[in-house]
Amino acid sequence: MQLEVGAIVEGKVTGITNFGAFVELPDGKTGMVHISEVSNSYVKEISDHLSENQMVRVKILKISPDGKISLSIKKCMENQQPQSDPQDQSRSQAPRKNYPRKDMGWQGIKKAPEGGSFEEMLARFKQASEDKMSDLKRSVDIRKSSRRGQYR
Numbered sequence: 771m772q773l774e775v776g777a778i779v780e781g782k783v784t785g786i787t788n789f790g791a792f793v794e795l796p797d798g799k800t801g802m803v804h805i806s807e808v809s810n811s812y813v814k815e816i817s818d819h820l821s822e823n824q825m826v827r828v829k830i831l832k833i834s835p836d837g838k839i840s841l842s843i844k845k846c847m848e849n850q851q852p853q854s855d856p857q858d859q860s861r862s863q864a865p866r867k868n869y870p871r872k873d874m875g876w877q878g879i880k881k882a883p884e885g886g887s888f889e890e891m892l893a894r895f896k897q898a899s900e901d902k903m904s905d906l907k908r909s910v911d912i913r914k915s916s917r918r919g920q921y922r
Contacts, residue, residue, distance in 0.1 A: 773839065774799060775830050778846055783824045791820050793828055793841055801839030803828060808843050 773779070773795060781793040781801070790804045801827075808819050820826065828841040886894075
């Protein structure tokens with residue numbers, strides 16, 4: 771059997787390491803499934819998901835010139851109908867609220883800058899910066915004057 775990228779084959783897990791699992795393919799060659807390609811969920815310990823001598827379906831992701839074969843169990847699962855938790859579906863289908871991000875403060879959601887030449891964008895930036903600085907100075911002056919009034 772000729773191995774090619776994109777093919778889905780069955781193989782036997784021959785070894786498990788902390789970074790992945792080695793799988794013996796039908797033609798006697800061995801490929802590796804990286805820990806990130808074992809499952810759609812986070813994998814802390816591969817032994818929680820795979821065991822030696824277990825038969826698994828894998829998708830061939832890459833065959834390097836030196837003969838190393840990269841495999842994925844996760845990509846093989848994508849072809850099948852996912853069996854998801856009904857709670858996950860309700861969360862994903864719920865409408866998202868468009869709240870301003872916390873780091874934007876009172877300004878809310880910022881609009882994307884309008885196009886134009888570099889000079890035009892720089893001029894808009896300078897103007898916005900000057901406006902913000904004048905607002906900041908004004909608020910500092912107001913605070914100072916209110917403090918002076920309290921202590922006299």
